[in-house]
Amino acid sequence: MVPDAPFERPSSAASDAARLRPASEGRERAAMAAVLEVADHVGLDAEAAGIWRAGSSVLVGLPVARVLGRVDDPRRVDAACRQVIASEVMAERGVPAITLTGPADQPVLTEAGPVTLWRWLDAHGVEASPEGLGRLARRLHDATRGGVEGVAPYDPLTAVAAELERAAELGLTDERDLGLLDGHIARLRATWPAPEDDPLGVAVVHGDLHRDNAIVTDEGLVLADLELAGVGPAAADLVPHVVAVRRYDASPRVLEELMQGYGRELHVWPGLEVMVEAYELWVTAWSVANRGGSAVLAAEAEVRLDHWRPGRDSSRPWSLR
Incomplete structure (x- = not known):
C-alpha cells in the first residue's frame, strides 16, 4: 500500500x-x-x-x-x-x-x-493528505454500508454535553456562555437529520476525521481517536473539512481534494448544515473544556465562543488544535 x-x-x-x-x-x-x-x-x-x-x-x-x-x-x-x-x-x-x-x-x-x-504505531512525522483522508473515509463507509449491528448511532451532541460538564467543573467559563452552548445542543437535537436522508448513505462513521486523527505509517493511513464513531450519515466524515474551510481559514482546495479521494461529490442538503453546526459546537466545547491548559487555549476558547454569542460573531479564524 x-x-x-x-x-x-x-x-x-x-x-x-x-x-x-x-x-x-x-x-x-x-x-x-x-x-x-x-x-x-x-x-x-x-x-x-x-x-x-x-x-x-x-x-x-x-x-x-x-x-x-x-x-x-x-x-x-x-x-x-x-x-x-x-x-x-x-x-x-x-x-x-x-x-x-x-x-x-x-x-x-x-x-x-x-x-x-x-x-502504539510507528508513525511518520508527516500529516495525512486530504485526498488520503477521503480514500480512507470511503473505505470505511463501503465496508460498513447500512450500518453494523452493535455499533451505536453517531451522536456527537452527547460528547458536547460531556465537555460542557467538564468545563463547568473547571469554573473558567461564564455560566451564561455554558448555558448558551447547552441551548444549542437542544436546538440541534430537535433538527437532527435522519441518516437515510444523506445522499451518501448510512455507514459507520469516524465522526472526527481530520489530519490529526489518521496516523501515517509504512502501510498507509490508520484511523485513530474513535470516541465519536457510530452509525450515521456518511457525510459526517466530510464535515470536519467543511468546518476547516469555514472556520479555520483553510483553502477550499482541501475540501476539493478530500472529495477527489472519496470519489463522490459533496451534496449540500439540510442535514449537512445541522452536522456542520454540531461539529462546530463540538470543537467549541472541547476548546472551552481545555482552556485551562495554556494562555493560547484560553484565548482560542474566547474566539470560538464569540461565534455563538449573540451579536459577537468574530471574523477571526479558529486555530487548529
Whole structure:
C-alpha cells in the first residue's frame, strides 16, 4: 500500500519516549496510576512511562511496551466502549484502525476513568493528505454500508454535553456562555437529520476525521481517536473539512481534494448544515473544556465562543488544535 504522505523516518521507542512528560496535576497523576496498574496486571513493561497528551482524555505512553493507554472521563464509559467496538468492527471489515492490546475485556473501569490500551504505531512525522483522508473515509463507509449491528448511532451532541460538564467543573467559563452552548445542543437535537436522508448513505462513521486523527505509517493511513464513531450519515466524515474551510481559514482546495479521494461529490442538503453546526459546537466545547491548559487555549476558547454569542460573531479564524 502506498503511504498517503511523503516518507519520513518512522518513530521509535527512543524518539517516542522523548515526547512524553511527567504527569503535571491531579487528573494526569490519577490517569498515570490507573494505566500503570492495568499494565502491571497484564505484564506490560511500564519503564519510561509518561503523559503523551491530555485533553478530553489522558493518553499515557508506555514506550518500551509500545502501548498507549487512554483514560477517558469517568462519566464517558460510553466513549470508551464506542472506541472498543468501532476498533473491533473496523478490524473485522479490513479498515485500517488502531487496535487494542492487553486485557481481553476492555474498557477496564478504574476510579480515574475507563482505561483502554492500544498498540502504539510507528508513525511518520508527516500529516495525512486530504485526498488520503477521503480514500480512507470511503473505505470505511463501503465496508460498513447500512450500518453494523452493535455499533451505536453517531451522536456527537452527547460528547458536547460531556465537555460542557467538564468545563463547568473547571469554573473558567461564564455560566451564561455554558448555558448558551447547552441551548444549542437542544436546538440541534430537535433538527437532527435522519441518516437515510444523506445522499451518501448510512455507514459507520469516524465522526472526527481530520489530519490529526489518521496516523501515517509504512502501510498507509490508520484511523485513530474513535470516541465519536457510530452509525450515521456518511457525510459526517466530510464535515470536519467543511468546518476547516469555514472556520479555520483553510483553502477550499482541501475540501476539493478530500472529495477527489472519496470519489463522490459533496451534496449540500439540510442535514449537512445541522452536522456542520454540531461539529462546530463540538470543537467549541472541547476548546472551552481545555482552556485551562495554556494562555493560547484560553484565548482560542474566547474566539470560538464569540461565534455563538449573540451579536459577537468574530471574523477571526479558529486555530487548529
